[in-house]
Amino acid sequence: MTTKETLIRNLKEKKARIAILGLGYVGLPLAVVFGEAGFHVTGVDPDSRKIDCLNKGTSYIPDVKTESIEKLVKSGHLTATTDFSVLKEMDAVSICVPTPLRQTGDPDMSFIISATEELAKYMHKGMVVVLESTTYPGTTREVLLPKLGAENGLTVGEDWFLAFSPERVDPGREDFTTINTPKVMGGITEACSEVASAWYEGAIKIVHSVSSAEAAEMAKLLENTFRMINIGLVNELAIMCERLGVDVWEVIDAAATKPFGFMKFTPGPGLGGHCIPIDPLYLSWKMKSFHYNARFIELASEINTNMPRYVVSRVMEALNDRGKALKGSRVLVLGAAYKPDIDDVRESPAFDVIGLLQKKGAQVEYHDPYIPRIHHETDGWHMESVKDVMKSVRDADAVVIITNHKVYDYKAIVEAAKFVFDSRNATRSVAKNSDKVVRL
Numbered sequence: 001m002t003t004k005e006t007l008i009r010n011l012k013e014k015k016a017r018i019a020i021l022g023l024g025y026v027g028l029p030l031a032v033v034f035g036e037a038g039f040h041v042t043g044v045d046p047d048s049r050k051i052d053c054l055n056k057g058t059s060y061i062p063d064v065k066t067e068s069i070e071k072l073v074k075s076g077h078l079t080a081t082t083d084f085s086v087l088k089e090m091d092a093v094s095i096c097v098p099t100p101l102r103q104t105g106d107p108d109m110s111f112i113i114s115a116t117e118e119l120a121k122y123m124h125k126g127m128v129v130v131l132e133s134t135t136y137p138g139t140t141r142e143v144l145l146p147k148l149g150a151e152n153g154l155t156v157g158e159d160w161f162l163a164f165s166p167e168r169v170d171p172g173r174e175d176f177t178t179i180n181t182p183k184v185m186g187g188i189t190e191a192c193s194e195v196a197s198a199w200y201e202g203a204i205k206i207v208h209s210v211s212s213a214e215a216a217e218m219a220k221l222l223e224n225t226f227r228m229i230n231i232g233l234v235n236e237l238a239i240m241c242e243r244l245g246v247d248v249w250e251v252i253d254a255a256a257t258k259p260f261g262f263m264k265f266t267p268g269p270g271l272g273g274h275c276i277p278i279d280p281l282y283l284s285w286k287m288k289s290f291h292y293n294a295r296f297i298e299l300a301s302e303i304n305t306n307m308p309r310y311v312v313s314r315v316m317e318a319l320n321d322r323g324k325a326l327k328g329s330r331v332l333v334l335g336a337a338y339k340p341d342i343d344d345v346r347e348s349p350a351f352d353v354i355g356l357l358q359k360k361g362a363q364v365e366y367h368d369p370y371i372p373r374i375h376h377e378t379d380g381w382h383m384e385s386v387k388d389v390m391k392s393v394r395d396a397d398a399v400v401i402i403t404n405h406k407v408y409d410y411k412a413i414v415e416a417a418k419f420v421f422d423s424r425n426a427t428r429s430v431a432k433n434s435d436k437v438v439r440l
């Protein structure tokens with residue numbers, strides 16, 4: 001039997017030992033899916049708090065149930081460690097580490113590089129490695145391949161196998177989760193795709209193979225760039241509608257009645273999360289090395305980045321219409337998460353909105369049922385979520401809805417507030433007191 005055939009057999013029989021590098025929003029659900037499919041999974045993460053939690057059988061990711069972790073830990077299908085040397089025992093490794101941006105807006109590849117360097121120490125014949133982190137096209141071949149293969153004297157496609165498979169997790173979503181969201185898989189060679197697909201097909205319903213790692217990397221960037229650009233488009237539509245005196249929400253709902261050729265996107269106070277505001281910039285950064293300016297991305301990014309400023313200027317105008325200056329006014333920001341019903345604040349526009357309101361002299365408070373405190377690293381401020389949200393609503397000169405969490409009683413909020421600026425159309429069904437509400 002060749003190395004490839006042996007590995008495929010072990011993967012199909014679930015005898016192959018699996019490691020997940022990086023146990024965050026992406027890596028932990030993936031570890032659970034593989035564990036529940038019958039693989040023995042070892043999670044490796046330098047964050048000892050996460051490892052302690054898992055080994056005690058508890059989850060720290062809202063989408064992953066503690067009962068699932070408890071069951072997997074008890075049955076021995078999931079173990080977790082900070083010790084990378086376990087990798088020498090592994091047959092299949094999936095890398096799910098962060099890919100943020102640097103302060104300068106360039107890709108921060110340090111996590112991929114450090115995970116690759118750790119893994120390189122323990123590479124051996126008969127291993128398959130899949131990179132899941134969103135990154136620029138070429139990363140798998142240019143960064144992982146030489147470090148893991150040639151530098152260890154291993155031939156890719158024969159001695160070991162390497163592929164890229166973008167994660168598509170949508171935190172908070174219940175209809176499509178890791179197990180039933182199709183996975184794109186692109187290997188460095190055909191044999192790499194074959195081995196990596198054999199592995200993932202053992203746990204995930206649909207694996208769609210493409211001809212190269214670059215095609216898979218680019219597919220992920222297309223998905224996220226598509227969202228970013230369409231959000232940029234509706235954000236600009238909101239600005240245009242306001243000038244025209246037209247209700248943008250009504251326009252979007254009307255357009256969305258078309259059963260074909262239109263997809264609904266909604267405006268908001270700015271982009272958030274770890275993917276949509278960041279990933280397209282990985283592509284535009286890469287294209288610069290080809291002397292190509294990714295214009296759609298640049299334009300959408302400019303519009304989206306300006307939305308917090310636009311929201312604050314609209315709050316200021318609306319207060320002015322009510323005979324009040326923003327300076328000195330009490331403003332309550334509702335929601336700090338970047339999207340509803342989750343506890344993730346990464347890249348949340350709430351930070352920019354709060355910072356800008358403060359710079360204009362407003363006395364700002366915030367409330368988020370899922371996020372007890374926030375801090376802005378660069379600007380150096382800390383805030384605690386207000387304890388009694390309805391009291392703060394009553395006391396505020398302006399309530400600014402940034403995240404449309406379902407748990408809020410918008411009817412009661414509008415009734416109690418002096419004025420509400422709604423950047424998410426969260427108050428759409430509140431008919432009473434509509435004169436108190438200004439929508440984006």
Ligand SMILES: NC(=O)c1ccc[n+]([C@@H]2O[C@H](COP(=O)([O-])OP(=O)(O)OC[C@H]3O[C@@H](n4cnc5c(N)ncnc54)[C@H](O)[C@@H]3O)[C@@H](O)[C@H]2O)c1
Pocket residue numbers: 021022023024025026027044045046047050096097098099111114115116118132133134135167168169170171274275
């Ligand atoms: N969160 C999402 O919704 C989402 C969706 C699709 C794709 N992605 C992409 O998936 C990747 C991971 O994102 P995430 O949201 O899971 O990030 P995360 O920050 O939640 O988790 C990453 C984990 O990697 C660990 N880590 C850091 N350096 C490491 C190393 N050298 N070795 C092992 N572990 C290391 C961190 O401690 C952390 O626990 C990113 O590229 C992201 O763009 C995220």
